[in-house]
Amino acid sequence: MSESKANSILDTLETAFPDARLLLDFRNPFELLVATVLAAQAPDERVNQITPHLFQRFPDALSMAEAPLEAIEEAIKTVSYFRQKARFLKEMSKVLVERFEGKVPASLEELVTLPGVGRKTANVVLANAFSIPALPVDTHVARVAQRLGLAKSNDAEKIEMELCAQIPQERWIRASHLLGFLGRRVCKARKPLCEQCPVTRWCDFFEKNR
DNA sequence: ATCCCGAGGG
DNA sequence: CCCTCTGGAT
Numbered sequence A: 001m002s003e004s005k006a007n008s009i010l011d012t013l014e015t016a017f018p019d020a021r022l023l024l025d026f027r028n029p030f031e032l033l034v035a036t037v038l039a040a041q042a043p044d045e046r047v048n049q050i051t052p053h054l055f056q057r058f059p060d061a062l063s064m065a066e067a068p069l070e071a072i073e074e075a076i077k078t079v080s081y082f083r084q085k086a087r088f089l090k091e092m093s094k095v096l097v098e099r100f101e102g103k104v105p106a107s108l109e110e111l112v113t114l115p116g117v118g119r120k121t122a123n124v125v126l127a128n129a130f131s132i133p134a135l136p137v138d139t140h141v142a143r144v145a146q147r148l149g150l151a152k153s154n155d156a157e158k159i160e161m162e163l164c165a166q167i168p169q170e171r172w173i174r175a176s177h178l179l180g181f182l183g184r185r186v187c188k189a190r191k192p193l194c195e196q197c198p199v200t201r202w203c204d205f206f207e208k209n210r
Numbered sequence B: 001a002t003c004c005c006g007a008g009g010g
Numbered sequence C: 001c002c003c004t005c006t007g008g009a010t
Helices: A001-017 A027-037 A042-055 A061-066 A069-076 A084-099 A119-129 A139-147 A156-166 A169-187 A204-208
Strands: none
Touching: A001 A069, A001 A156, A001 A169, A027 A084, A027 A119, A042 A069, A061 A084, A069 A084, A119 A156, A119 A169, A139 A156, A139 A169, A139 A204, A156 A169
């Protein structure tokens, strides 16, 4: 698998979708971390709907760590798994206060020790709050990578490694935005809109199904 | 029924 | 790796 193929795909996507970006547009690490935890298996639009009030009420790890669980549940009750997530957020905030001086750590190893934070969420925070090279692989990025022949594995972590091996480090963050955007808007799981896709000339999936 | 930018436990 | 968690929209 050549690096030039991945670069060509990214160049084409950048031209086609210059505005592709993370839908959860928070630079504050704590806010991005919380929003990303909430966004697991829930539409980003619904998360963006509640975050203004949520961060007014709980602006930092300390206020969330000290809040009653019921108060957090009430503030996020419109998102999926809100009880489980409220528990994660409170426990996560307590760990931030007790072990990280109330600040979000800027390393993968530390981030994944936080309750409710897995590899994908950790990479989102690293890339978008700290501008540290990382390539978060969600279901969309994974699917697109497989269809384009950029990854052969089914495991998200292995797909991340396969992508990182083919994409220059300085493009990892942008690659996650572009591949994610393509996956959400065009290269859908169910009914992919191949006629709208700018990168079909590199796509195994398109070749096979035409 | 299936999807939504998953994580944790078995 | 597979299952569950759990809720609303399409």
